[in-house]
Amino acid sequence: MNNKHYLPALLLLAVSLSVHSETQKPWPPGMVDRFLLPLTFPDAEWSDDDFGEQIDPATQALLKKFQPRIYIAPGGLLPIDFYRDYLPNTVIKDDSGNIINQAPDRRYLKNIERNYGYYLDFQGEHITNTAVDLSDYTGAIYGRLYRETMNPPEGDSDAPPKQYLILKYSAVFSASGLPAKLPWYKDLGASIAGDADNWHELDIHGAIHILVNEATLLPEILLLAQHNHFRAYVIGKDIPAWGTDHQIMVCYAQRSNEPYPCPVGSTARAYRTVGNPGNFSYVLTGENALWDGSEDVVFGAQAGAEEISYELKFLPSRDPLYVSWIPLGDKMKILGLFDSFYREGPPGMDMNTFPELKKYTDITNFWYFTEGDTRAAQLFKETINGFDLGDTTPLLKYHSKKLWRALSDRE
Numbered sequence: 001m002n003n004k005h006y007l008p009a010l011l012l013l014a015v016s017l018s019v020h021s022e023t024q025k026p027w028p029p030g031m032v033d034r035f036l037l038p039l040t041f042p043d044a045e046w047s048d049d050d051f052g053e054q055i056d057p058a059t060q061a062l063l064k065k066f067q068p069r070i071y072i073a074p075g076g077l078l079p080i081d082f083y084r085d086y087l088p089n090t091v092i093k094d095d096s097g098n099i100i101n102q103a104p105d106r107r108y109l110k111n112i113e114r115n116y117g118y119y120l121d122f123q124g125e126h127i128t129n130t131a132v133d134l135s136d137y138t139g140a141i142y143g144r145l146y147r148e149t150m151n152p153p154e155g156d157s158d159a160p161p162k163q164y165l166i167l168k169y170s171a172v173f174s175a176s177g178l179p180a181k182l183p184w185y186k187d188l189g190a191s192i193a194g195d196a197d198n199w200h201e202l203d204i205h206g207a208i209h210i211l212v213n214e215a216t217l218l219p220e221i222l223l224l225a226q227h228n229h230f231r232a233y234v235i236g237k238d239i240p241a242w243g244t245d246h247q248i249m250v251c252y253a254q255r256s257n258e259p260y261p262c263p264v265g266s267t268a269r270a271y272r273t274v275g276n277p278g279n280f281s282y283v284l285t286g287e288n289a290l291w292d293g294s295e296d297v298v299f300g301a302q303a304g305a306e307e308i309s310y311e312l313k314f315l316p317s318r319d320p321l322y323v324s325w326i327p328l329g330d331k332m333k334i335l336g337l338f339d340s341f342y343r344e345g346p347p348g349m350d351m352n353t354f355p356e357l358k359k360y361t362d363i364t365n366f367w368y369f370t371e372g373d374t375r376a377a378q379l380f381k382e383t384i385n386g387f388d389l390g391d392t393t394p395l396l397k398y399h400s401k402k403l404w405r406a407l408s409d410r411e
Contacts, residue, residue, distance in 0.1 A: 027116045038355035040323045048111045052318030060314055063143035066167050066210050066219060067312055069247050071262055071305035072129045073254035079139035079171040079310060082321050086174060089124030113324035121330040122201045126174045129306050139310040142170045150361040153400035163214040166360045168207055170349055176203035177255035181270050181295035193334045194343060201329025201345045203257045205352045208250055209360060220407060222248060223364050225352060226258040228277045230367035236410035251305050253296035263300040270295040278386040281377035284369060324348040354389040365396050368403040
């Protein structure tokens, strides 16, 4: 899943020491069987020269037609090209911290992408939008297409299923910071435990998904991946109707690089957020703010966010950036001493969700919510236990009905 995590300040010192593994030690079976394999593909299908299927020209044209406009908060990191700007400026280390390769290339990364204990460590400079002339800067966004069917909710069997083209756009940032608005005690804890601006290396899971009705070729839903959760918006109801240029404006939050619909106005907007999806009820109701209270700060264009030019990139379906099991960033430590999953670089982009919610249409139904919905907050508490998922049926039913109603009511 999205490896953008942050710990409550009072728990920052309660991180257990982990035992370093030997190079190429077998993966923990639970991690492989419950997470990595369900979100990628079996070992029997893997080979070191199989990069998967290329994206055809028609799909590339469709992705270009609907590509969003991207805005970065003042002082924010710029979206970069993974193979131009990031990978050549990394080293590969084993779990003892020994450097085994300097400036690896794409083929080498493919070769070791499933080697337990290996990870990348970025040696380059983190570039912000205040450090370069943006008129001369071109970033990168990675585009992919999925086709899925969304079935109507139970009790609405007369409605036909919807066939969606799911256009996915992923940015790459060299680092990930904590939410910009933290209570004073969390801010203090974070400053002691690590660097709030660079909480972990590499940020690749904050993706933008546009669900286009395949029959009408009109965009109907915006799905955004934020921290270790998602949020769905019905276009024309929850956010403004699509313009004639077929482009939506997406603003990345200050420091955390999470995508949000761009707010309107001259002041930034704060959004409640959590790193642990088991505490997601805070986002809806504000409950347990003492432990979970953190907010992303999002600047719109009128408030100082700057639009970034970028090139849409197309990688084959089994590229290491998508399917690598190993951390693609450094294994940073709490207090500079203790290993912590919360500060590790993320695995590939495909490891972005609960395996039980692998379909994007299921993700869309599950994460279609509104603030203040106490029933949804209770269902989230009953369904998610930390990073484990229970029976999703009640929450999917509840949100599916709301989503389909909103789709009927949209402009």
